[in-house]
Amino acid sequence: MSMAVPPVGIQVPGTFPSLALNVLVLACVFLLTKILHNLYFHPLSKYPGPKIFAATSLASSYYLFRGTRAYRISELHNRYGPIVRFGPNELSYVNEQAWKDIYGSQKASTGIQLKKKARVTPMSYLSLFPNPSDEAHNRLRKVVAPGFSEKGIRDRETLLQQHVTSLILKLSEKSGNPVDLIWWMDCTASDNLGDMVFGQPFGALETETFPEVLHQADASLKELAFNILYEQYLLGKIWTKIRERFTPRRVNSFFPSFVAENLQKRGKRLAEQGGNGAEVNDINAGTSRGLQPEEIAVVSVDLMIAGADTIITALSLQALSHEIRSTFESESDMTLAALQNLKYLNAVLNESLRLFPAAPETTRRVTNPGGNVICGDLIPTAVGVYYWAAGHNASSWHKVESFIPERWLGDDKFKDDARGVVNHFAVGPRNCVGQTLALAQMRLFVARLIWNFDMELCDESKKWWGMRTFVLTYAKPPLMMKLKPVVRFLFAKTLAFGVLYADLLT
Numbered sequence: 234m235s236m237a238v239p240p241v242g243i244q245v246p247g248t249f250p251s252l253a254l255n256v257l258v259l260a261c262v263f264l265l266t267k268i269l270h271n272l273y274f275h276p277l278s279k280y281p282g283p284k285i286f287a288a289t290s291l292a293s294s295y296y297l298f299r300g301t302r303a304y305r306i307s308e309l310h311n312r313y314g315p316i317v318r319f320g321p322n323e324l325s326y327v328n329e330q331a332w333k334d335i336y337g338s339q340k341a342s343t344g345i346q347l348k349k350k351a352r353v354t355p356m357s358y359l360s361l362f363p364n365p366s367d368e369a370h371n372r373l374r375k376v377v378a379p380g381f382s383e384k385g386i387r388d389r390e391t392l393l394q395q396h397v398t399s400l401i402l403k404l405s406e407k408s409g410n411p412v413d414l415i416w417w418m419d420c421t422a423s424d425n426l427g428d429m430v431f432g433q434p435f436g437a438l439e440t441e442t443f444p445e446v447l448h449q450a451d452a453s454l455k456e457l458a459f460n461i462l463y464e465q466y467l468l469g470k471i472w473t474k475i476r477e478r479f480t481p482r483r484v485n486s487f488f489p490s491f492v493a494e495n496l497q498k499r500g501k502r503l504a505e506q507g508g509n510g511a512e513v514n515d516i517n518a519g520t521s522r523g524l525q526p527e528e529i530a531v532v533s534v535d536l537m538i539a540g541a542d543t544i545i546t547a548l549s550l551q552a553l554s555h556e557i558r559s560t561f562e563s564e565s566d567m568t569l570a571a572l573q574n575l576k577y578l579n580a581v582l583n584e585s586l587r588l589f590p591a592a593p594e595t596t597r598r599v600t601n602p603g604g605n606v607i608c609g610d611l612i613p614t615a616v617g618v619y620y621w622a623a624g625h626n627a628s629s630w631h632k633v634e635s636f637i638p639e640r641w642l643g644d645d646k647f648k649d650d651a652r653g654v655v656n657h658f659a660v661g662p663r664n665c666v667g668q669t670l671a672l673a674q675m676r677l678f679v680a681r682l683i684w685n686f687d688m689e690l691c692d693e694s695k696k697w698w699g700m701r702t703f704v705l706t707y708a709k710p711p712l713m714m715k716l717k718p719v720v721r722f723l724f725a726k727t728l729a730f731g732v733l734y735a736d737l738l739t
């Protein structure tokens with residue numbers, strides 16, 4: 234009996250659906266096998282964590298997308314301990330040794346540094362922050378670092394102080410009315426960054442205009458979050474590759490023209506100075522040694538993005554006010570060097586950064602082929618310390634959710650605190666190059682604000698801590714405060730004598 238073979242090109246009813254069905258069944262089998270492998274046969278399957286996180290990347294992506302992953306991972310650490318598996322290929326650590334093994338220089342031990350993943354940045358791959366090549370990173374870092382050293386920042390003290398003085402003057406004009414302190418501090422920090430990077434402030438304080446570059450920096454960080462999300466899935470990876478193929482160097486059109494414009498203005502100012510460079514003492518003056526123009530541009534963007542998201546601390550502490558107002562006789566005594574020695578102020582900053590780290594997520598690293606040894610185990614995957622989880626880990630901190638600066642001052646009640654589980658500025662060759670500047674700025678802001686004003690939190694901001702949401706950094710809501718100028722004893726005394734004198738004359 235002969236079978237009727239359909240002619241080529243003629244569709245037989247039922248063939249297409251059954252093909253689709255076969256593909257679907259195959260996909261399900263593949264997925265199921267993958268999930269089973271992830272759960273029971275994967276090298277990370279021995280690490281604790283919820284099964285739903287270990288099975289696929291979906292759960293982790295869901296929380297990243299909602300902007301609450303750092304919170305969730307913190308909860309998981311409180312439940313499962315210092316190492317948590319929160320994705321098929323990702324481990325999070327709250328552990329002092331993990332800092333050394335993941336971020337520290339590996340030269341002394343294995344000699345193989347953990348890697349950063351290459352990422353699309355607003356300008357190109359060549360920049361400092363996401364540079365996957367240790368050699369290229371090292372070269373850029375060596376040129377940038379001197380400007381951010383203790384000496385580099387001390388040399389800029391006059392400018393730093395000037396910006397804070399402008400802030401104080403602006404706030405004095407508004408005293409008694411509610412002001413959004415975050416908005417004003419962001420403006421001050423960005424003017425300072427403008428000075429540091431391009432030799433001129435952006436005029437944010439003067440014109441009372443929030444600089445566009447801060448919005449754009451925020452947008453870039455959000456884009457980075459999405460890239461991290463995409464790269465966990467095959468389709469996402471393909472999409473990222475396609476985007477990189479067609480827009481390899483210019484993802485965000487704002488930054489290239491912003492940098493070009495500012496460098497041009499800078500060049501013009503230099504030319505007006507006769508080209509001797511005396512006026513423009515900025516990072517670009519230092520970076521021009523040994524860098525290509527394109528590298529200068531991308532490093533400038535790195536600094537704008539990394540430095541843009543600034544610092545907010547609990548400003549209304551009695552003990553801090555006492556330390557600041559009783560240590561100094563006048564505001565001009567508040568030099569960077571003097572503020573560095575204020576124990577309580579430093580403890581307040583440490584405690585603020587513990588509870589409210591500038592970046593609540595992690596900067597993950599990828600182990601080398603063959604794995605790296607982390608906390609005694611050979612790990613073949615992506616790893617990181619989550620800043621939020623480390624600061625909020627109940628087994629590491631006594632009274633974990635309370636703001637207690639005394640824990641940084643040797644108070645006996647907190648002797649068992651594991652202070653080494655947090656490193657606000659990371660450790661190792663890729664730690665924060667801007668930390669001296671960040672600390673100097675924070676000390677100046679806090680000390681001079683407290684010196685000048687009594688501060689009262691407005692009702693609408695009383696739940697400020699509860700309002701935050703974040704992707705990689707925070708979406709900070711306004712922090713509304715009323716500032717009242719401090720009536721100084723000396724000032725009050727002069728006033729009293731004035732009144733007395735006037736009385737005597739009448």
Ligand code: HEM
Pocket residue numbers: 361362363374426535536537539540541543544590591592596657658659662663664665666667668670671
């Ligand atoms: C409270 C404020 C700040 C905190 C907590 C902070 C924290 C950090 C951390 C944890 C890293 C390491 C990232 C990694 O592991 O990949 C980092 C890197 C970096 N930070 Fe900061 N930062 C702050 C302010 C600043 C400021 C003001 C600047 C300068 C304008 C800056 C510039 C940078 C740069 C350029 C990098 C990359 C360094 C490299 O890859 O070599 N940061 N920061």
